[in-house]
Amino acid sequence: MNLPLFRRLFALEFKRAFAYRAEFWLGFLGNALTQVAVAYLLWSAVFASTGAHSLGGLTLRDLALYYLLVPLVERITLGAEMSHISGEIYDGTLNRYLVYPVSFFGFKYVTSLAQSLVYAAQMAALAGLCLWVFGVPPAFRFTPGGIALALAALMLGTVLYFSLAACLEMIAFWADNVWSLMVLLKMVLHFLGGGLLPLVLFPAGFRAVLELTPFPYLVSFPLRFLMQDITAAEAVRGFAVMGGWILGLSLLAGWIWRRGARQYAGVGI
Amino acid sequence: MISVTNLSKSFRVHRKAPGFRSSVRSLFRRDWHEVQALKSVSLSVGAGEIVGIVGANGAGKTTLVKCLSGILHPTSGSATVLGHVPWEREDAFRSRIALIMGQKAQLWWDLPAADGFLLLREIYRIPEKQFRASLDELTAALQVEDRLTTQIRRLSLGERMKMELIAALLHSPRVVFLDEPTLGLDLTAQRAIREFLLRYREKHNPAMLLTSHYMEDIERLCQRIVIIRGGEIVYDGGLREVLDHYAPHKRLTVRWDEAGMDGLPEDILPAALGEITGTEPGVLHAKVPREKAAEAASWLLRRLPVADLNLEEEDVGSIIEALIRK
Structure with a gap:
């Protein structure tokens, strides 16, 4: 993947995102605001009925910011578009990437990253506005080091999710449609990654097992750097587990690609 | 290359x-x-x-x-x-x-x-x-x-x-x-x-x-x-060689003046020179072997008061169509 191509793809995806203005604003308002509003109302009710001041060390204000940041993280790591690889295999548009002297995965990764960043920019603006209006809640601390590590975790998270999704989406070489599988993956990720409930609310034993899977690294891991909820040893171990998964899944994706491409029929609409 | x-x-x-039944069956087998x-x-x-x-x-x-x-x-x-x-x-x-x-x-x-x-x-x-x-x-x-x-x-x-x-x-x-x-x-x-x-x-x-x-x-x-x-x-x-391989004949069309003639003579075109594929009043269509085309044309010119004579290759398109579907 050469640098000018990388830049051109980025610019094109930005252009595309802004070309569909209705989708741009609906995606922004619909997704993020509903998610935050539902979580806020639900947790206010929980706090009111139990009379507790905090849960797992998180106050209502902490939780509100957490649920505001979760869609931002998921937008970046999980990408904006689903089934983009399996779709190309299914309808035969994969043909062009086989004929053009370009890496299919490189192309797809950059495209999805660019799309994510457009949406992430909107979400970041919203989060910034909320922080300015409501102030930083007690569990959060924004230090330059924490932000840098959170960004590093986010970037690695995009690669991790991309390799995981690529492996599953390439099942489309054998099965015609894997859309439902991808929906299932997103739901599992949202739950086991800490998007639905902060992972501190899970039993400690279960958390320890979860930390060996890729799931928490795609949602809650980057946020822990902003909540100062992570020791140096945990951070190192977290990055190592991520690296291991990325390596393993990329090798697996390469293997599936070679087998799939051998029997790809290039048919479609 | x-x-x-x-x-x-x-x-x-x-x-x-x-x-529906076969759809369900195909889920399993x-x-x-x-x-x-x-x-x-x-x-x-x-x-x-x-x-x-x-x-x-x-x-x-x-x-x-x-x-x-x-x-x-x-x-x-x-x-x-x-x-x-x-x-x-x-x-x-x-x-x-x-x-x-x-x-x-x-x-x-x-x-x-x-x-x-x-x-x-x-x-x-x-x-x-x-x-x-x-x-x-x-x-x-x-x-x-x-x-x-x-x-x-x-x-x-x-x-x-x-x-x-x-x-x-x-x-x-x-x-x-x-x-x-x-x-x-x-x-x-x-x-x-x-x-x-x-x-x-x-x-x-x-x-x-x-x-x-x-x-x-x-x-x-x-x-x-x-x-x-x-x-x-x-x-x-x-x-062009498709014609030589798969079209050994040319199409010959002759228009002639009917006046003073009582229909076509029986032996107007000997079998060795070609085959009549159709006639209309004053018009004759024939299929002639490629190498006999000139001979067949001059034979007819001598036998009929010819007003117009046309010798054509068979249409490449239709020959190929026929080959494709054979």
Whole structure:
């Protein structure tokens, strides 16, 4: 993947995102605001009925910011578009990437990253506005080091999710449609990654097992750097587990690609 | 530039009977069967040649093109294009070929052509000066300069196909695969694309492999044709030579003055000189052996008060059609 191509793809995806203005604003308002509003109302009710001041060390204000940041993280790591690889295999548009002297995965990764960043920019603006209006809640601390590590975790998270999704989406070489599988993956990720409930609310034993899977690294891991909820040893171990998964899944994706491409029929609409 | 030896390709497809019950059954058990799309195909194509691949639907034309452009892995056999094995898809190979498919858009659907071309400039790493020159030349030749900033999906079919051609030729490929490039286009657009391809060939001398259902494409563009039937090559040679092989006769039409004659004499054309295929008042149609054509014509000129005599080749298109369907 050469640098000018990388830049051109980025610019094109930005252009595309802004070309569909209705989708741009609906995606922004619909997704993020509903998610935050539902979580806020639900947790206010929980706090009111139990009379507790905090849960797992998180106050209502902490939780509100957490649920505001979760869609931002998921937008970046999980990408904006689903089934983009399996779709190309299914309808035969994969043909062009086989004929053009370009890496299919490189192309797809950059495209999805660019799309994510457009949406992430909107979400970041919203989060910034909320922080300015409501102030930083007690569990959060924004230090330059924490932000840098959170960004590093986010970037690695995009690669991790991309390799995981690529492996599953390439099942489309054998099965015609894997859309439902991808929906299932997103739901599992949202739950086991800490998007639905902060992972501190899970039993400690279960958390320890979860930390060996890729799931928490795609949602809650980057946020822990902003909540100062992570020791140096945990951070190192977290990055190592991520690296291991990325390596393993990329090798697996390469293997599936070679087998799939051998029997790809290039048919479609 | 293209060399193919004993190339075979088979697909495994599952058969499903219509109806709900068989849909449910196919969830648990599938009936697979093998379809042999190409059977031991061999051919070679040199620079500057436009070879027409002709065959009925499902004969294996597109499969051959997809194998040679690197999209499909063959089941057996070998091929090299520009010295590379196509399905290994090395960048050095892919940056020197182009594939144009009439039934499938390759350009990005929701981008204007101009943006797609800029993306291709980076993909093929075409130097800026060369890119500008190619783009100007191609857009002028196809007369689409004013449509470059329109989204591809908003263009007419003809305009879209022209953009696809430009996209495929921007990097001046040495081998060009054209799969049904005029499919669904009106006559004017078909003609424009044919003329463009001929001019392009003259200037850049690439090897071209063309599949088409329109006989006119084949007749106007190709000196050589390959006829595929059921995955096998049944003819590979000059377009004109098809006539010698498969059309041993010429069509002879004679118009004559009926005045003072009482119908046609019984022995107006001896069997050795040809066969009468039809008569109308004052007109006679006959099929005459190629080598006896002149003799048959002069025989009739002597026997009848001929007003007009016409000797024609059989129509190449219909001969090929017949060969395809045999």
